Amino acid sequence: MKKIVLKKFLTGLMAAVAIVAALGVQAAEPFKVGFVYVGPIGDHGWSYQHDQGRLALEKHFGDKVKTTYVENVPEGADAERVIRNLAKTGHDLIFTTSFGFMNPTLKVAKRFPKVTFEHATGYKLSKNVGTYISNTYEGRYIAGFTAAKMTKSNKIGFIASFPIPEVIRDINAVQLALNKYNPDAELKIIWVNSWFDPGKEADAANAMMDQGVDIILQHTDSPAAMQAADRRGAFAVGQASDMSKFGKKAHIFSVVDNWSPFYIKRVQQVMDGTWKSEDHWGGMAEEEIVIPEFSDSIPADIVAEAQALIAQIKAGTLHPFAGPIKNKAGELIVAEGEILPHADLAGINWFVEGVPSEIPK
Template identity: 65%
Template sequence: MRMRFIKKLAVLAALVIPMQAFAEDPLKVGFVYVGPIGDHGWSYQHDQGRLALEEHFGDKVQTTYVENVNEGADAERTIRRLAQAGNDVIFTTSFGFMNPTARVAKEFPEKTFLHATGYKRSDNLGTYLSKTFEGRYVTGIAAGQVTETNKLGYIASFPIPEVIRDINSTFLAARKVNPNVELKVVWVNTWFDPAKEADAANTLMDQGVDVIIQHTDSPAAMIAAEKRGVWAVGQASDMSHFGPTAHLLSVVDDWSPYYIETVQDVMDGTWESKDYWGGIKEGDIVIASISDRLTDEQRAKVDETIEAIRTGELHPFTGPLKDQSGKLRLEEGETMTHEQLAGMDWYVEGMTATLPK
């Protein structure tokens, strides 16, 4: 009798211990980055969000990341490996990861996938984006006020909607405070290549540009601007320490709130696929380290713009708005929807640059 009782206890223990271990298993969360986490830009900021996630949840989560992933077949293999390795939630953080993410999400319907800057969704695949165009509008207000040559320069990565709408937002804001502004654009066809970014910055400065704005991820443009005594704007992270004199402001992407909220929803079983856009109001876009070289009047205009966007009083894309050909795109008082913003493939009226074919 005693031996049978001990054996029953042993069987119960064998059942209970694995169940307890299972209950205590952390949620595994994977991240895929297009650049290195040391780029001081886009991938760096996503990784800061990952670290904030770990700090917030402690041993309730286990995170991993893969950096320098090429957009295409490499991305699909990497995402699939993360799913096969047991990651419950996978964040893919570049526009070119969209189709690979969608394909792998179909293969693993029990897992949750989130893709940054894309538009394809399914039951287990959501999309998310920061409203960088809000930060670019603030950039344009500042740049339009400080330029002395009336020539601003924009180092652009790829001609995708995210980049095009940020160029447009910068230009619209700059023209609001300075009708004589011209915005020159150099396309470098890369997200991260310090040598190309520095060359693009120098090319623009050779053309008389005295404010450099970038949609690439290294601080090379800021460093080049510092050497030549012109203004520059930081991308994704606070780049002020790379150009203490040149730095006008930085448009910082803070992914921490979104990552924490999303993982909490998955843990609670309340997550649903959606298209998330977060900006200045949500704390996902932060205007950092505004230069103290601005006059009181210039700084006041920048602060007023930030506050107007935060309260919803100002939307960067509000009609009437025409495109480069003169076609009316937005009626008087109309604001652009997320769907329209997500598909932007045209320059606004007044832009003299030409979009790549």
């Protein structure tokens, strides 16, 4: 008896779905945008921020745009299937938001020449595939500056995830700021081998504070280090998303990835037919890297100086990777008056002078 009821219910459900789907086809076709996320949108970090960008798209375009997302997509063969499904189901523009989606994206793009693809953090372009990345190092430079000015113990902690170019680039940006504004400050780097493990990130923060670190920076995704700093009276800089709620006293500012302006711009371009395949780097000038606010715990003169630096970065007169830059061995890599180009920054695999530890092999 029960089984029959269940069967009827399922049949009804299927009919309902079919009707809704049919209605959807009849209505005016909205522009369909698909998103592929590597993590859960609930990570309050990387994927969460991309999803905030997706929500901003819906808000900006209203009924004209319909978005779909698939979360927790592993970087591998499965990604290709997910991307192909999105392409098959009439999506006009698909954002694939993790490095490991690079080859699957290109493969699917070849089969669907009418669909536009945008791949985050990659380096391979094709006729209908563009790439995009944000200049997180600009925010890191400001974090490094503030830490250099505010530290009392001259020990600054950096919780790092994996030794990939993105992380190495950001560590370098912090160290370059320290070299300039407080050469006595020491950067203590702890690798936790994870993007997301709140317990381990908190442990790393505590281990640093036990060793005298009073300002913590992180390149991992949970706000656990911020909380740990708050409990023990240290300071911390938030990463990827606004973490102010997690450290009433500890939070000095967050460097937020703001994908909304880029996503809105790209969707508009594809709608208008003006889209071109390119490698896009966006930073503070494009409002893609944002520091929403500085906390009251930073002395006013340091805030003023930090804001002046931000203005210079936006104006293009200050670049964190402007020469002279030496590597750890003391060799001059970037000469005075030159800037390390994006092509080199994309694959950077060396530490600048002053970073105390080696890159893990």
